[in-house]
Amino acid sequence: MPADVGTQICRCGGCRRRFRVSASIQSDTFMCRRCIREGRRRASEVEAEEREKRLNSLNNAPKRVMTLHRVSSHFFRMKSKVFGIESSSDSLSDTTENHTRSNSRTNFNIRRGFTRAVDAGQVEVPDSEQCKICFDAEARVVLLPCGHGGLCEGCAKVVSYAY
Numbered sequence: 001m002p003a004d005v006g007t008q009i010c011r012c013g014g015c016r017r018r019f020r021v022s023a024s025i026q027s028d029t030f031m032c033r034r035c036i037r038e039g040r041r042r043a044s045e046v047e048a049e050e051r052e053k054r055l056n057s058l059n060n061a062p063k064r065v066m067t068l069h070r071v072s073s074h075f076f077r078m079k080s081k082v083f084g085i086e087s088s089s090d091s092l093s094d095t096t097e098n099h100t101r102s103n104s105r106t107n108f109n110i111r112r113g114f115t116r117a118v119d120a121g122q123v124e125v126p127d128s129e130q131c132k133i134c135f136d137a138e139a140r141v142v143l144l145p146c147g148h149g150g151l152c153e154g155c156a157k158v159v160s161y162a163y
Helices: 033-038 043-060 094-120 153-162
Strands: 007-011 018-022 068-070 076-078
Antiparallel strands (some): 007 018, 068 076
């Protein structure tokens, strides 16, 4: 009689290691002796609690406006930190920085006009500015903290519901 008869392989709910156990034990509730002795909780419960904490902290976080600049067609970088302090990676002089700020404001105003024209249907969205998912609308959404963009508002909502 083979040794495999009446046994099954299942993972421990605490440490995720594989064990050969009796077929009468439910595999979704199994925990090994070591995890029981150490008083571990099921990994799925811990993950669910951590996910809940992260979601609550995101919901309770104050809404902040950040300045972003485009690095490539689908990647953006924060120009200022979340707390409003300029990033230390910029090694520009004050005069150059002020000049850049005034130019970025001008670009922002031009960009706002372009966005309105796209919304009104007067201008077509260039290929580099199109949503990388639906290839229809203008890409206006940037994912943080990674900084990747390339999504329109509609696709971003669908993606946020999916994840």
